[in-house]
Amino acid sequence: MPLDRFIRALIQWQAVDRPAPVRTLTVEQARRRYADSAARTRGGAAPEAVAAVSDRLIGARDGSFGVRVYLPVTDRGRLVTYLHGGGWVVGDVDTHDGVCRRIAAALGAVVVSVDYRRAPEHPHPGPLQDGIAAAEWADAGFPGREHVIAGDSAGASLAVGIALHARDHGTMGFAAQLLVYPPADPDLTSESVTAYGSGYLSDADDLRWYYEQYVPEPRRGTDPAIDLLRADHRGLPPAVIGTAEYDALHDDGVALAARMAADGVAVQQVPAPGLVHGYLLLADVVPAAAEATGRVLAAVEHALTPVAVPH
Template sequence: MPIDRFIHALIQWQAVDRPAPARTLTPAEVRRRYTDSAAHSRGTAPEPVAEVTDRMIDGQGGSFRVRTYLPVTDRGRLVTYLHGGGWMAGDVDTHDPVCRRVAGALDAVVVSVDYRRAPEHPFPVPLQDGIAAADWAAAAFPGRDHVIAGDSAGAGLALGISMHRRDRGEPGFAAQLLVYPPADPTMASESVRAYGTGYLAEADDLRWYYEQYVPDPAHRTHPAIDLLNADHRGLPPTVVGTAEFDGLRDEGVDLASRLAAAGVSVRHVPAPGLVHGYLLMAGVVPAASAALRDVLEAVERTLASVPTAT
């Protein structure tokens, strides 16, 4: 279908304004611009939750923040959420509206992870923080159906956390939600060539993000980075969300296919007319709000099909 009219207007505005590529900025400037963009996409009224609490927890070699959302209606679910932002931008504040919607739609406690970011904290630090946060969440809210979730860079971290638990023989998750995941560090897909320029998320910037997160090219074949070629057997039921005009679209589609081929129950939820990063646009772009509802409804159906935690 044609690109969403709100997104098209934003692309036209950006073409006139010509913001500097992220790869030409300092990390502080990248983070400031990402935060400003997220703030402009917020809706007028935040999704109500029962309580929001910030606290620090320990990771390997340092501590980091988690933000916990208690839902208005609680159905015994738990979501550990990893934010996007190229492993170097984004935080619990930029994704506050998303996490509130997750808590409300799934009637779940949500633990949003403010993992330490590249380039100051390259791979595997963000992944290790995600693992520690998921473990903390499970201990703090025991006996719940636990979902691991994330968007963009956070989706890659979420899948890495699932594989870590499987490989260590630890309890798995009830489900995982991966929205427009970066799954192939070579970025060799057709959608990268088709939509890697002029659709808000620039392919050259995405390659630069990889360089900040995994500065040693030899590490980019690690299963937690090269997600397409990882062992997908024994992973939890998965919802994969993709966007039609996203350079990473084909990676997400391919990942969903490979998960299914490995015996994983998969629901693929495409977002027609939308671009990478649409979750942060849900406050102002109606189609993005609908796409967010679609992926959360897919998670709801997935949870309905798995045994309840005991």
């Protein structure tokens, strides 16, 4: 369908003062620009109500990192460990505060948002190890809940890596995966990279730079937590995969859904017609983005709801 009119306006506004490619910035400049952009897209909207929010510190073998815990107003016995997007380099618990509040409210879940240490200071497998530690901490701290491992963009890639680790090491069991516009092919060879890799708020060259910071190129095709299309997904929990129509990573999400389904995973692919990469962060200012966010969360609800078997 046509590009959403609000998205088109954002693209036209951005074109007036086209931002510099991320590879021309320092890491701190890139992080500040991403944070500023996320703050603007909140649009002054009141945050989704939750019962309580607290920041905690988790000790790791080589330091520590933070998590932000959201308690829902209506608790339905769910738990979500959430990994934010941002190319493993930018983004944090503040940029994705609104996303996590929506998840807590929609699913009636405790949400543990992971402030994993980022590349290039902490390249792969550092962010993944932090994500594993955070998910294990959440599982132990909120036992007996349906546990969803979730993330958007780079965070969705981390979420799959955590699910693979949990399956292989038996450290915890997940009830579902929520993966929104995941990067699955580190070589960025899909047709959507060519079609939508420029002029749609997320540039292919920026994606390449993020991969360069996160993982050395020789390792990309050998690690299943990075090259998700070559991973063995057998035995993983049901997955909800959200894709955006005008996204360089659109085909990655479609291909990942197909690969998971071929490996026997129950998959719901939820398209977002007319939208671009990063639509979760646009839900306060773009009505269609709010609707798409609602659809992916409704799909998670469906994955968590037992199907009644007629007697």
